[in-house]
Amino acid sequence: MEPDVLATRAAYDLVADRYADLLRFELDGLPLERALLGALAELARSNDAGPLVDVGCGPGRITAHLASLGVPVRGIDPSPGMIAAARRDHPSLAFEVGSMERLDLADRSAAGILAWYSLIHIPPPRLEAVLAEFSCVLVPDGPLLLAFQAGNEKRRITEAYSSRVSLDAYRLDPAVLTEMLSRHGFALVSSTRREPREGEKTAQAFLLASRR
């Protein structure tokens, strides 16, 4: 793994249990997000092929939500602490340590991919390669859903969930990502922008695309 991924994983190892506790029920208050995840699950289910892969699954709260919608799932995250929390909280689901930059998946083996606030840790010059990787492992017509904070800047995070950490995160421009998606064989299905809620500094962006 790249040095920045190792730094990110060390940060999430430190906060994994607290993150899991704080965000366990967050989705209950987010109807728009649940609608988009529902669309992803339905599109992946209709492929009738392989699992829907949650890349950067953290403690598995979204993976478990997708499983509850009746789609086979698998979670991948570089942080062993996050994967331990995911296995503890959702023992019937499959989680593995790994990076979205080198997915241990056969070509055309994933029915769908979710990257829910995980692409935010990939330095922008490496995003093209990540989308190329997603494109390879998805089945034709396989859906991809990306969630991220909208913007165009790098943030250095030194404190998270009451712990001193050191990790970088990027706000991303949905228009730039949409262009990148089309260069890697994806057709945009929807671009959704949600205005910031209390406590959020930026709008939230959600891109749903389909592998051509």
Ligand SMILES: C[S@@+](CC[C@H](N)C(=O)[O-])C[C@H]1O[C@@H](n2cnc3c(N)ncnc32)[C@H](O)[C@@H]1O
């Ligand atoms: C903000 S958390 C989101 C976790 C989860 N998707 C959720 O919403 O609860 C970001 C996650 O991205 C993961 N991550 C960072 N770099 C990654 C990479 N190269 N590949 C896959 N996941 C990564 C982190 O370990 C962390 O668990």
